[in-house]
Amino acid sequence: MAGLCVGNPQIGGDADKAQTMLAVVANACHITCMIALTLLAAAAQPQLRIVAEPPASVAAAEGGVTVFVLNEGASEADATPAPMEVVTADQVPLRIVPVDTAPARVAPGGFRAIRYRIAPVAVAATSAPASPKGETVVATASGQASGLLARFEPHQPIYGAFGLGSDGAKLQLSLAFRPFDGAGALDGVRLAWTQTMFWAIDRSSGPFRSTNYSPEVYYQRQIDDRIVAAAGYAHDSNGRDAGSIDVNRIFASASYVLPLGDDWRVEATPRAWTYVGTGYRDLDRYWGNWSLGGAIGQVDGLRIAATLRNPLGSRRAGELFLSFPVGRTGLYVFGQAFAGYGEAIDDYALRSSSARLGVAFTR
Numbered sequence: 001m002a003g004l005c006v007g008n009p010q011i012g013g014d015a016d017k018a019q020t021m022l023a024v025v026a027n028a029c030h031i032t033c034m035i036a037l038t039l040l041a042a043a044a045q046p047q048l049r050i051v052a053e054p055p056a057s058v059a060a061a062e063g064g065v066t067v068f069v070l071n072e073g074a075s076e077a078d079a080t081p082a083p084m085e086v087v088t089a090d091q092v093p094l095r096i097v098p099v100d101t102a103p104a105r106v107a108p109g110g111f112r113a114i115r116y117r118i119a120p121v122a123v124a125a126t127s128a129p130a131s132p133k134g135e136t137v138v139a140t141a142s143g144q145a146s147g148l149l150a151r152f153e154p155h156q157p158i159y160g161a162f163g164l165g166s167d168g169a170k171l172q173l174s175l176a177f178r179p180f181d182g183a184g185a186l187d188g189v190r191l192a193w194t195q196t197m198f199w200a201i202d203r204s205s206g207p208f209r210s211t212n213y214s215p216e217v218y219y220q221r222q223i224d225d226r227i228v229a230a231a232g233y234a235h236d237s238n239g240r241d242a243g244s245i246d247v248n249r250i251f252a253s254a255s256y257v258l259p260l261g262d263d264w265r266v267e268a269t270p271r272a273w274t275y276v277g278t279g280y281r282d283l284d285r286y287w288g289n290w291s292l293g294g295a296i297g298q299v300d301g302l303r304i305a306a307t308l309r310n311p312l313g314s315r316r317a318g319e320l321f322l323s324f325p326v327g328r329t330g331l332y333v334f335g336q337a338f339a340g341y342g343e344a345i346d347d348y349a350l351r352s353s354s355a356r357l358g359v360a361f362t363r
Helices: 002-007 009-044 120-127 184-188
Strands: 048-052 065-071 077-079 084-087 093-098 104-106 111-118 136-140 143-147 152-154 159-162 169-177 189-199 208-222 227-237 246-261 264-276 290-298 303-309 317-325 332-341 351-360
Touching (some): 048 084, 065 104, 159 332, 184 189
Antiparallel strands (some): 084 093, 136 143, 159 351, 169 189, 189 208, 227 246, 246 264, 264 290, 317 332
């Protein structure tokens, strides 16, 4: 047989091919077994899973972020904290880094809580003041007009409301201005002006029977995504020489907003003040030292707001506002009602009630 194999080149070639094929198959089997063993070994290793609840906002993340490491394997494992990317609930991307980079041992079926903080680069990026916007220029029939309109913001409602009989009309203009917009800590400074006019449209000459002038300067700061606080100086006057009535106050106020879902929210706005100077006569007996406001409404929908001044005193006053946007006009249908003492500063010692309906530009 040996001589036959040697003497027959065809048979010898077939034997070599068979041996080569067997070697390939053997190597393949070896590789397959090694892969299987590797996969089995990997499956036997502890399985770590990272769980991090997104912080509500950048301000909330500045207090630290807790990241949980879960061990879903059957043996202990060391988790080495590493930088990671998260997105806040209000959709701001942040890079966070571990406070302690030492490995943390996690028991099988257990977890470890690891504290993270905002990376220094992220802090610089989020706290850098934005560049203030420049002038807005508008071409009009009387020439170009311009202003730093981006620095203005709504303050009190701007509206015109009309009632029957002696209720007359009530017109109000109100705006706040940011003189140091984007200037770091000074960004919170506000200058505000509110002017409220009572128009006796039931009389033949239609005089403005009373006007309240209310300039303010204050500092406002957003504490978190729900609370805004302010403190400052407010002046109220009827703007007259003879029969002048004016009052100066130092005040502090805050607003708390609670989202209800579907763009609905409820708001509480307490305000407290103390009187300075001597021009206020006995007005403090009627205005008291604090007020409480509240509102419930939906963005681009109905809003109901009310303010109660001197709520625990016998000479209290309350005002109610209802508003609803009118399509794409940029206006609101606006209702206003008042009951109590001193709707106008001239009438601070008089009790009255009124109801009016009109339109508003802000609410």
